[in-house]
Amino acid sequence: MQFQDIGQIILYAVVVLVLAYPLGQYMAWVYTRENDDIVARGFFRVLGRGSGDEQDWKSYAKTVLIFSLIFFGLLYALLRLQGHLFFNPDHLPGVTWPIALNTAVSFVTNTNWQYYGGESTMSYLSQMSGLAVQNFVSAAVGMAVLAAVVRGISRRRMGTLGNFWRDLYRSLVYIMLPLSVIVAVILIWQGVPETFSSHVTALTLQGGHQSIARGPVASQISIKQLGTNGGGFYNSNSATPMENPTGLSNFVEMVAILLIPAAQVFMFGRMVRARRHAWMIYTAMFAMLAIGVAVSVTAEQQGSAVLQQSGVSLAATSTQSGGNMSDKEVRFGIADSALWTTVTTDTSNGSVNSGLDAYTPAGGAVPIVNMFTGEAIFGGVGTGLIGMFFYILIAVFVAGLMVGRTPEWLGKKIQAREMKLAALGALFVPTMILVLTAVAIATKVGQASIFNSGVHGFSETLYAYDSQANNNGSAFAGYGATPFSAAFGTIDMAFGRFVPMMAGLALAGSLAQKRTVPASAGTFRTDGATFVVLLVGVIVLTAGLMILPALTLGPVAEGLMH
Amino acid sequence: MLTRNIIRSVLVIVVSTVVFGFGYPALMVGFAQAAFPSQAGGSLLYHDGHVVGSALAAQDFTGPRYFHERPSATTPAYNAASTTFANFGPTTTALAQQVHQQAEAVLKLEGPYNPGLKMSDIPVDAVTTSGSGIDPDISVANALDQAPRVALARHLPPARVVALVHQYTTGPQWGFLSEPVVNVLRINMALDGLTGGSR
Numbered sequence: 001m002q003f004q005d006i007g008q009i010i011l012y013a014v015v016v017l018v019l020a021y022p023l024g025q026y027m028a029w030v031y032t033r034e035n036d037d038i039v040a041r042g043f044f045r046v047l048g049r050g051s052g053d054e055q056d057w058k059s060y061a062k063t064v065l066i067f068s069l070i071f072f073g074l075l076y077a078l079l080r081l082q083g084h085l086f087f088n089p090d091h092l093p094g095v096t097w098p099i100a101l102n103t104a105v106s107f108v109t110n111t112n113w114q115y116y117g118g119e120s121t122m123s124y125l126s127q128m129s130g131l132a133v134q135n136f137v138s139a140a141v142g143m144a145v146l147a148a149v150v151r152g153i154s155r156r157r158m159g160t161l162g163n164f165w166r167d168l169y170r171s172l173v174y175i176m177l178p179l180s181v182i183v184a185v186i187l188i189w190q191g192v193p194e195t196f197s198s199h200v201t202a203l204t205l206q207g208g209h210q211s212i213a214r215g216p217v218a219s220q221i222s223i224k225q226l227g228t229n230g231g232g233f234y235n236s237n238s239a240t241p242m243e244n245p246t247g248l249s250n251f252v253e254m255v256a257i258l259l260i261p262a263a264q265v266f267m268f269g270r271m272v273r274a275r276r277h278a279w280m281i282y283t284a285m286f287a288m289l290a291i292g293v294a295v296s297v298t299a300e301q302q303g304s305a306v307l308q309q310s311g312v313s314l315a316a317t318s319t320q321s322g323g324n325m326s327d328k329e330v331r332f333g334i335a336d337s338a339l340w341t342t343v344t345t346d347t348s349n350g351s352v353n354s355g356l357d358a359y360t361p362a363g364g365a366v367p368i369v370n371m372f373t374g375e376a377i378f379g380g381v382g383t384g385l386i387g388m389f390f391y392i393l394i395a396v397f398v399a400g401l402m403v404g405r406t407p408e409w410l411g412k413k414i415q416a417r418e419m420k421l422a423a424l425g426a427l428f429v430p431t432m433i434l435v436l437t438a439v440a441i442a443t444k445v446g447q448a449s450i451f452n453s454g455v456h457g458f459s460e461t462l463y464a465y466d467s468q469a470n471n472n473g474s475a476f477a478g479y480g481a482t483p484f485s486a487a488f489g490t491i492d493m494a495f496g497r498f499v500p501m502m503a504g505l506a507l508a509g510s511l512a513q514k515r516t517v518p519a520s521a522g523t524f525r526t527d528g529a530t531f532v533v534l535l536v537g538v539i540v541l542t543a544g545l546m547i548l549p550a551l552t553l554g555p556v557a558e559g560l561m562h
Numbered sequence: 563m564l565t566r567n568i569i570r571s572v573l574v575i576v577v578s579t580v581v582f583g584f585g586y587p588a589l590m591v592g593f594a595q596a597a598f599p600s601q602a603g604g605s606l607l608y609h610d611g612h613v614v615g616s617a618l619a620a621q622d623f624t625g626p627r628y629f630h631e632r633p634s635a636t637t638p639a640y641n642a643a644s645t646t647f648a649n650f651g652p653t654t655t656a657l658a659q660q661v662h663q664q665a666e667a668v669l670k671l672e673g674p675y676n677p678g679l680k681m682s683d684i685p686v687d688a689v690t691t692s693g694s695g696i697d698p699d700i701s702v703a704n705a706l707d708q709a710p711r712v713a714l715a716r717h718l719p720p721a722r723v724v725a726l727v728h729q730y731t732t733g734p735q736w737g738f739l740s741e742p743v744v745n746v747l748r749i750n751m752a753l754d755g756l757t758g759g760s761r
Contacts, residue, residue: 191618216587
């Protein structure tokens with residue numbers, strides 16, 4: 001590992017922080033400003049009387065569910081019918097039903113799990129009007145729900161959390177669209193195609209023919225990264241040179257991936273007037289991210305057992321990056337690939353810039369553990385911080401038990417109802433992952449999806465349900481598409497998305513009604529280092545104890561056998 | 563409540579499809595064609611008025627006269643319309659076989675031109691598939707291993723080809739982003755410019 005690699009990782013952390021802090025302040029303003037702009041006023045007039053009214057948590061939750069369901073139905077229909085529709089220069093046929101079902105749910109839930117190769121399956125119409133729109137909207141739904149939850153936490157003795165349509169509009173117009181344009185411009189400059197022309201056929205230097213896929217790539221890639229979506233234009237996703245051509249494009253895309261989830265921590269701090277508390281949350285998240293990066297980079301730089309035994313040169317020198325270059329791109333080498341993988345699995349961004357199946361056992365365990373925390377390490381836009389709130393409640397509850405007092409958070413008493421919701425939010429998804437993985441492993445029909453045999457096949461299966469449940473979407477791509485895996489994945493993604501979201505809204509609805517009690521000498525302080533240690537401990541214990549047996553059967557066994 | 567929400571949902575979906583599905587990409591395509599036409603079109607490289615490939619896609623090179631790309635997992639190899647990686651687990655025999663065969667192939671190809679070449683001289687990127695199957699780059703070490711062969715096959719002084727490798731080494735970008743690489747298509751086009759192409 002070269003000095004330059006370490007410097008690059010540190011620079012990345014600094015750039016994210018420097019951009020996320022002011023963005024968080026801006027986002028707090030966006031979600032709390034009183035007046036609607038003129039477009040929004042027209043928008044509410046079109047939607048009808050009462051469409052901009054304050055909603056309680058049940059009404060807000062219902063609107064989210066109905067909206068997502070309708071969008072799912074329309075997207076499914078579009079994918080099935082694309083062969084008969086316009087804007088299909090490569091004459092691609094309609095998508096088969098299991099793939100269309102899985103893909104539609106995948107994009108609506110902000111997962112972007114892909115059982116298909118983008119350039120050879122989706123028409124331009126599907127890519128643009130279906131998937132690219134969903135990249136914006138599903139991300140904005142997550143942001144809207146977070147805004148409502150944070151508002152609920154900040155309110156006192158009120159029944160309402162805000163209005164879904166208003167939060168959705170503001171997320172899209174004030175945050176997602178401007179950021180997407182900025183990132184897309186940089187990507188186009190660096191070489192990401194942006195054209196409506198179809199494939200081009202080259203006559204190669206040695207006289208062969210090569211078909212080169214192009215399209216409106218840059219505009220989709222920028223939002224796929226900002227919205228922690230991850231669905232690529234090309235099958236190889238961000239490993240494809242046309243999605244991610246240079247060191248700068250890679251750096252900018254990595255910043256885009258972490259930017260909004262990081263900014264939302266500061267947005268929360270401002271909206272609830274607890275800035276020191278927000279800094280502590282950021283510190284806890286960042287510490288866990290840094291550990292993942294350190295493990296992953298070190299493991300990949302050492303290379304896999306197979307490569308070490310082969311006798312080829314794995315040493316990092318000034319003329320090669322060395323290490324486990326299997327399914328990695330030369331321009332990214334080890335540091336950029338391992339950093340990307342850690343950051344994307346922390347944030348529920350399913351994009352990959354290297355093939356995860358080929359990662360070393362330790363390098364491959366990092367993303368599994370990251371995702372298993374339920375996106376609490378920054379996490380997806382919106383949903384990540386909501387996942388963290390569950391852990392925070394558990395942490396203050398544990399602290400309350402230790403000193404024998406009713407736990408408080410931000411001046412509000414945490415009682416049985418809040419703890420039940422927090423436990424549901426924190427434990428539902430990991431439990432579901434383990435159950436689905438067990439069924440997929442134990443049945444013949446489930447085993448048909450596994451590509452690599454033995455323990456690595458188990459890791460592929462675990463990864464698939466871990467990734468889909470947490471709406472990440474990256475894959476140990478060995479896990480294949482069958483009607484069984486497509487259907488199972490659909491359940492995994494839908495429940496993994498909406499159960500924690502609903503628990504978060506219910507929690508916010510309950511907290512919004514409470515009055516605040518002044519802090520006393522016995523109040524557990526959530527703005528100090530003790531809190532950070534306790535919070536990280538709670539996450540490690542809760543997620544770690546649940547994943548450890550499964551991890552032993554997969555990556556750990558694999559590492560010990562070789 | 564229910565029907566009203568359904569109608570509102572459909573309205574919002576229609577409007578966002580127009581704005582984000584069509585308006586936004588159309589705006590970006592318009593901007594891209596005006597400001598960065600070459601990049602926007604896929605960084606295509608031309609020779610005698612026809613497209614010979616893209617600087618962002620590997621293509622198949624065989625024979626001693628050209629620098630070779632990394633192994634590719636696509637079907638057929640270097641398929642820039644259907645990219646993929648190999649997906650072999652890190653401890654599988656499939657990976658071990660692929661690496662072994664590739665390493666033997668490298669020794670067989672380069673050995674006659676580069677007699678001192680040992681297994682431990684082969685950089686790892688020469689024996690592993692890339693993340694996309696169309697990685698357009700090879701490591702500098704990989705290019706330097708191939709330089710003696712290319713020089714001899716083209717009757718060029720080896721130092722001239724080594725100099726060309728260094729001339730075509732790019733990165734780290736801005737001195738610190740990503741790794742140093744040699745773009746195979748670009749350096750091969752430069753070679754043809756020196757000594758004439760071969761089909």
